[in-house]
Amino acid sequence: NAGVTQTPKFQVLKTGQSMTLQCAQDMNHEYMSWYRQDPGMGLRLIHYSVGAGITDQGEVPNGYNVSRSTTEDFPLRLLSAAPSQTSVYFCASSYPSRGGDSSYEQYFGPGTRLTVT
Amino acid sequence: RKEVEQDPGPFNVPEGATVAFNCTYSNSASQSFFWYRQDCRKEPKLLMSVYSSGNEDGRFTAQLNRASQYISLLIRDSKLSDSATYLCVVNGDTGFQKLVFGTGTRLLVSP
Numbered sequence: 401n402a403g404v405t406q407t408p409k410f411q412v413l414k415t416g417q418s419m420t421l422q423c424a425q426d427m428n429h430e431y432m433s434w435y436r437q438d439p440g441m442g443l444r445l446i447h448y449s450v451g452a453g454i455t456d457q458g459e460v461p462n463g464y465n466v467s468r469s470t471t472e473d474f475p476l477r478l479l480s481a482a483p484s485q486t487s488v489y490f491c492a493s494s495y496p497s498r499g500g501d502s503s504y505e506q507y508f509g510p511g512t513r514l515t516v517t
Numbered sequence: 518r519k520e521v522e523q524d525p526g527p528f529n530v531p532e533g534a535t536v537a538f539n540c541t542y543s544n545s546a547s548q549s550f551f552w553y554r555q556d557c558r559k560e561p562k563l564l565m566s567v568y569s570s571g572n573e574d575g576r577f578t579a580q581l582n583r584a585s586q587y588i589s590l591l592i593r594d595s596k597l598s599d600s601a602t603y604l605c606v607v608n609g610d611t612g613f614q615k616l617v618f619g620t621g622t623r624l625l626v627s628p
Contacts, residue, residue: 435618442521442604442618443561458615490560506616508560 402426406491406509413481413516421476421512423491431494432474433458433506434466436487443490449474450496481516488513518543523605523619530626534595538622540605541587549608550581552590554601555621561604564590595626 407422425432433448435458445458449468463485465477474493478485491509523540530536542550550567565572567579567588578591592599605619 440620442620443616444618445615448615505563505566508562510560 404491404493404507404509406489406512408512409510410513411515413478413514415482415516417481419478419481421478421489421491421514423474423476423509424472425474425491425493425507425509426472427493427507428471429493429507430471430496431506432468433492434464434474434476435490435492436460436485437490437511438487446476446489478514483516486514486516519619520544520617521605521607521619523622525620525622527623527625530595530624532595532597532626532628534626535591535593536595536624537592538590538603538605538624539587540589540619540622541585542605542607542617543586544607544617545583545586547607550579550588551606551608551616552577552579552588553604553606553618555604556601561618564603592624595624597626597628600624600626 404425430451434446435443437443444460446464447458447466449455452468452471455466455468468474489512492506494506495504521542552564553561554564555561565574565579567581571580576593580589602621602623604621607617
């Protein structure tokens with residue numbers, strides 16, 4: 401099992417450019433999420449998916465699009481990059497949580513470090 | 518007020534010391550609680566879930582106090598390899614695992 405993989409590891413964009421961050425998992429997890437991590441802010445949820453064909457917005461969705469055509473893949477698209485999107489982006493996946501004391505672990509990919517100039 | 522608050526540290530302790538971190542959360546409807554560990558420039562990894570009855574995993578003990586809305590992590594006999602940032606994570610009340618992350622507490626264990 402490769403777990404959760406993300407590409408690219410590093411990316412530099414100019415303001416206004418678009419790009420897609422790739423995320424794939426081989427654990428047959430239903431749930432997948434995208435987070436961004438900024439200094440002093442903690443990880444914040446951008447978008448998430450509870451299964452193929454189903455996506456929803458998280459806490460900071462503006463400027464990002466997602467789609468989930470397969471269980472394995474969950475790409476994140478930056479429509480028109482802005483310096484405020486400079487961050488580290490993590491993709492995560494998990495089985496559905498049963499809530500309470502029985503929630504399943506989220507597995508994170510290694511991250512993509514994005515700089516927008 | 519942040520949903521999940523942690524002391525950022527750093528906590529500097531010698532090897533073998535016992536160290537404790539606390540974390541408070543604001544949403545009383547929160548259902549699930551976790552401690553994740555994040556090494557420098559790496560992804561977060563689950564350290565342990567925090568159960569209502571408290572739980573222990575080797576040198577690590579986690580406690581939950583729902584009445585006061587805080588969770589704690591105790592590390593006994595600290596090792597150099599425990600140096601990392603510890604993230605307090607709470608599952609919101611909206612079904613799907615909309616995890617809310619604290620900003621983390623940095624631990625530095627020295628020889």
